[in-house]
Amino acid sequence: MKVVVSIKQTPSTTAVLVVDNGGKVSWDDPGGKPNVLNPWDEYTVEEGVRLKENHGATDVIALTVGSEESQDALKTCLAMGCTEAILVSDPALQGLDTLGTARALAAAINKAGDVQVAIFGRQAIDGDTGQTPVQVARKLGWTPLTFVSAIKEIGGGKITVERLLDDGKETVTTSLPVVISTVKEINEPRYPSLMGIRKANRAEIPVWSATDLGLADGAGSSHVDWSNVYSIPPRGGSVQMIEGDSVEAQAKILADKLFEEKVI
Numbered sequence: 001m002k003v004v005v006s007i008k009q010t011p012s013t014t015a016v017l018v019v020d021n022g023g024k025v026s027w028d029d030p031g032g033k034p035n036v037l038n039p040w041d042e043y044t045v046e047e048g049v050r051l052k053e054n055h056g057a058t059d060v061i062a063l064t065v066g067s068e069e070s071q072d073a074l075k076t077c078l079a080m081g082c083t084e085a086i087l088v089s090d091p092a093l094q095g096l097d098t099l100g101t102a103r104a105l106a107a108a109i110n111k112a113g114d115v116q117v118a119i120f121g122r123q124a125i126d127g128d129t130g131q132t133p134v135q136v137a138r139k140l141g142w143t144p145l146t147f148v149s150a151i152k153e154i155g156g157g158k159i160t161v162e163r164l165l166d167d168g169k170e171t172v173t174t175s176l177p178v179v180i181s182t183v184k185e186i187n188e189p190r191y192p193s194l195m196g197i198r199k200a201n202r203a204e205i206p207v208w209s210a211t212d213l214g215l216a217d218g219a220g221s222s223h224v225d226w227s228n229v230y231s232i233p234p235r236g237g238s239v240q241m242i243e244g245d246s247v248e249a250q251a252k253i254l255a256d257k258l259f260e261e262k263v264i
C-alpha cells in the first residue's frame, strides 16, 4: 500500500507578521529560527509512518508544493520515517491559491501512482484555510474523511476511521482510495531520530516541475496577494450599570432600553 503525506513548510510558531511602509508583508522570527514543518503536519507524518509500522504500508511519500527551501521540511519527514519525499516546485506555481495548490497536489498524487491513502493536516498555520484536503479529494474524485481522530482498520480495499465531531465522535467505513485530514487527537508525533536525521541529510529529493505535472499553465488558478494586512480596529462601546430596587425593576429598565435602541 502506497501512502502520501501532504505537508507544508510554514514560518516558525514564534514568527510575527511585519508590514513595511510600502505595505509589503513578510514574516519575522524574533528568535531567528528557520521555517518549520507545519505543526499540524507533524500528526500527518506520524500517522503515515504508523501505517507503515502497523498496517503494512510499503511507501510513505512526503509531498509538498513550495519553494526550494521546503526541502528542509521534507527532510524532517524523512527523519521521522517517511520512505520518500517529493518537492513540487516551479516559478509557475508560486503563490497559488488553495485551488491551484490542490490541483498541483492531486496531479502529483496521480503521478506517484497507485496511492491508496493521502493524509493531510487540519490546517496550515500561515494560510489557515483548512480547504486544501477537501479540494484535493474533489480533484482526485476520492472520498474525503475529515477531522479523523483514529484509523481503526485498513485492508481489503476498505478503511474504517473515527471522526471527531463538535459533540462527539462517529465511525465511518468506506472504500479506498481516500483523502484524510487529521486532528491532534490522532497520535503523539515522534521526534526525528539521530540516525533518521543523518539519513535525511544525505537524501536527494526529486523536484517535479509544473510541466512534469501537465500544469505548465500554472495550475490554471488565481494567485494569492496578501499585501494588505492590517489589524481590525478595536470595537467601540461603553458599559452602563443598571440600578434598580429589585431584579424585576432592573429587568424592566433593561428591556425598555433594549426596546429604545431597537435591539428587541
Ligand SMILES: Cc1cc2nc3c(=O)[nH]c(=O)nc-3n(C[C@H](O)[C@H](O)[C@H](O)COP(=O)(O)OP(=O)(O)OC[C@H]3O[C@@H](n4cnc5c(N)ncnc54)[C@H](O)[C@@H]3O)c2cc1C
Pocket: 006, 007, 008, 038, 040, 041, 044, 063, 064, 065, 066, 095, 096, 097, 098, 099, 101, 105, 119, 120, 121, 122, 123, 124, 125, 126, 127, 128, 129, 130, 131, 132, 133, 224, 226
Ligand atoms: C497569510 C496567507 C493567507 C492566505 N490566504 C489565502 C486565502 O484566503 N485563500 C486562498 O485560496 N489561499 C490563501 N493563501 C494561500 C494558501 O496558503 C496556499 O494555497 C496553501 O498552499 C494552501 O492553503 P493553506 O495554507 O490555507 O493550507 P490549509 O488548507 O489550511 O492546509 C491543510 C493541510 O493541507 C496540506 N497543505 C497545505 N498547503 C500545502 C502545500 N503547499 N503542499 C502540500 N500540502 C499542503 C497540509 O497537510 C495542511 O496541513 C494564503 C497564504 C498565506 C501565507
